[in-house]
Amino acid sequence: MLARNFTRIARLSRGLATHATASTSLPAVLHLKTGQSFHGRSFGAPRSIFGETVFSTSITSYTESMTDPSYRGQILVFTTPLIGNYGVPLNTTSIDSQDVGVVLESQNIQCSAVVVADVAEKFSHYTAVESLSSWCQRYNVPGITGVDTRAITTLLRDQGTTLGRLAVGADSSLAAPQPQEYWDPTTENLVDQVSTKTPYELNPTGDVKIAVLDFGAKANILRSLVRRGAAVTVLPWNYDFNRIRDRFDGLFLSNGPGDPNHCTQAAMHLRKTLQEWDKPVFGICMGHQVIGMAAGLEAYRMRFGNRGHNQPVLALASAGSIKAGRVYVTSQNHQYALKLQDPFPAGWEPFFINCNDSSVEGIKSSAESGKKVWGVQFHPESAGGPLDTIEMFTDFLAECRAHQLEASIPVSQLVDARKATAPGFGNVIKTPRPVAVTA
Numbered sequence: 001m002l003a004r005n006f007t008r009i010a011r012l013s014r015g016l017a018t019h020a021t022a023s024t025s026l027p028a029v030l031h032l033k034t035g036q037s038f039h040g041r042s043f044g045a046p047r048s049i050f051g052e053t054v055f056s057t058s059i060t061s062y063t064e065s066m067t068d069p070s071y072r073g074q075i076l077v078f079t080t081p082l083i084g085n086y087g088v089p090l091n092t093t094s095i096d097s098q099d100v101g102v103v104l105e106s107q108n109i110q111c112s113a114v115v116v117a118d119v120a121e122k123f124s125h126y127t128a129v130e131s132l133s134s135w136c137q138r139y140n141v142p143g144i145t146g147v148d149t150r151a152i153t154t155l156l157r158d159q160g161t162t163l164g165r166l167a168v169g170a171d172s173s174l175a176a177p178q179p180q181e182y183w184d185p186t187t188e189n190l191v192d193q194v195s196t197k198t199p200y201e202l203n204p205t206g207d208v209k210i211a212v213l214d215f216g217a218k219a220n221i222l223r224s225l226v227r228r229g230a231a232v233t234v235l236p237w238n239y240d241f242n243r244i245r246d247r248f249d250g251l252f253l254s255n256g257p258g259d260p261n262h263c264t265q266a267a268m269h270l271r272k273t274l275q276e277w278d279k280p281v282f283g284i285c286m287g288h289q290v291i292g293m294a295a296g297l298e299a300y301r302m303r304f305g306n307r308g309h310n311q312p313v314l315a316l317a318s319a320g321s322i323k324a325g326r327v328y329v330t331s332q333n334h335q336y337a338l339k340l341q342d343p344f345p346a347g348w349e350p351f352f353i354n355c356n357d358s359s360v361e362g363i364k365s366s367a368e369s370g371k372k373v374w375g376v377q378f379h380p381e382s383a384g385g386p387l388d389t390i391e392m393f394t395d396f397l398a399e400c401r402a403h404q405l406e407a408s409i410p411v412s413q414l415v416d417a418r419k420a421t422a423p424g425f426g427n428v429i430k431t432p433r434p435v436a437v438t439a
């Protein structure tokens, strides 16, 4: 027994030794446009960059956050002090990557840089193949360690999300940039940079046909649809879905980086869809903001947004698996939100509200509207974060399948057929495809 344990420990420590990454010893400085500078050491790519400095309170899932396209252009400060201790897995060649092509949230590291109190040079996890530092190096993403992330976070909370520069190596001894030199990523249409340029399909044999408008979709959103049996067609963010909507059973709008006001073209297309099409529509984060803009709500910039995996939201209405009056713990990554207005636009109602800052966390079409449209500011798909609201994907697809079934039934049989065979919003329905009832 003792011998076996000893062998195991010896094997593990050998693993750790080979996985250890030599730290670079270059100096690095994080400058904020508001005048503060934080000195530390560099890891990852030895280069300097500009970006928008934001903080995340997530305790785990640095690999998922860093590959989430919504972090594009941002210098990501982790409030959790030790980052990197479970390394980085192979992203594209494991069994888990087969359905949507990646294990993490996209092919690349999307954030501009990372800021950590204490980067782990040694790592240990059964899926890990490299350290955080070597991964950052391969993707040309710089990091800084040895800085007081509590002080940086307190500043960002007080003064709001702030433009920054991470200066590495020789650049770190230069004076801080002048205020006008800072690059503001939100002036660019970041969605256009990360969205697919051409449509593509996943799981084409799925029983329910869902179109996804890609504002920078996280892979776990696509995975959550595909693994529930959907055939998914991913479209560029500004594709006019109205041209092909008759081929689909539902429309999904994804998350995405930057200012939603760059996406008014998509909101205009969607307004027409919502007026003329009565099939289910579901949007997450940027997708929710675009639904809100199409409904006539305004999107505004929050002081420091919400980034983390422990954001409590209160459901104000029931729909499917969601019950009014319950609080759900959610994963979030956003800087903008929909403005709460009274009254809400006709045909719409608030769905969720944030328990910390009272911001709008979800909207839905009202019962009287006869539509099935939902948008949520948080991420039901998690990756990382809690799975409290994951069944919203099941709800959405169940509703799409119910509509699909109804469309194939003669009007005279509609009510009875739905009672008898349709899955009802919120019930779990697994493939196979519902059998069409014909006269």
Ligand SMILES: NC(=O)CC[C@H](N)C(=O)O
Binding pocket: 070, 254, 255, 256, 257, 258, 259, 260, 284, 285, 286, 287, 333, 334, 335, 336, 337
């Ligand atoms: N995760 C997202 O889709 C974020 C939406 C938008 N870019 C924001 O920051 O509010």
